[in-house]
Amino acid sequence: MAAAYLTGLLVVFAVVGGVELFDRTSFSVIALASRGHPVPTWAGAATAFVASTAIAVSVGAALVALLGPSRVGLVRAGAGACLVGYALYLWYRGPESPEDVPANPRTAYLAALATVFLLELGDTTMIIEVLFVTTWGWLVVLVAGAAALIAVAAWASWLGGKLGARVEPAMLHRIVVGILLTVGVVTIVYGLAPGAFAALSVLAPA
DSSP states (O other), rough: OOHHHHHHHHHHHHHHHHHHHHHHHHHHHHHHHHOHHHHHHHHHHHHHHHHHHHHHHHHHHHHHHHHHHGGGHEEEEHHHHHHHHHHHHHHOOOOOOOOOOOOSSSHHHHHHHHHHHHTTTTTHHHHHHHHHHHHHHOOOOOOOHHHHHHHHHHHHHHHHHHTTTOOHHHHHHHHHHHHHHHHHHHHHHHHHHHGHHHHHHSOOOO
């Protein structure tokens, strides 16, 4: 059981952090930090990420309680469909450029807090966290998901401070679309035919 929870922590941390690393929110944090004051930008982004993670695990736990264990697969399939739809939306919309934000510590914190929180509501990361709650439970997802997002916020803030506004998102935009499509399809298959991923069923706690 302890090994299963450790596996859950590692998987949630890796997937949530990996997806968020190339998400639009990460690019927004880079852009905000590039205007100056990366530390307040990180603090605001980290606060918003923790809040969005708490919302995600609450929604996930409520869905599991409402639908029951026998219908958890439907939650997974629905989450996968949302990921595929979101990936297609990103593909047709193309990369976006965040608006300029005034550079002072207080504004940097508030801008990062508001921007990240609004971008994360219903975004890919929240969908993935809701999905993971159905497998590993709310506590594992809360701890690992929040830790991963705080780390991503730190990386994005540091990178923004170093590179300024010279980051080109076009290539990474194509990469994240591919990742989301792959994760979405795999998630749908896992929800409708969990036997295809027997290894995950063994690793997940009862």
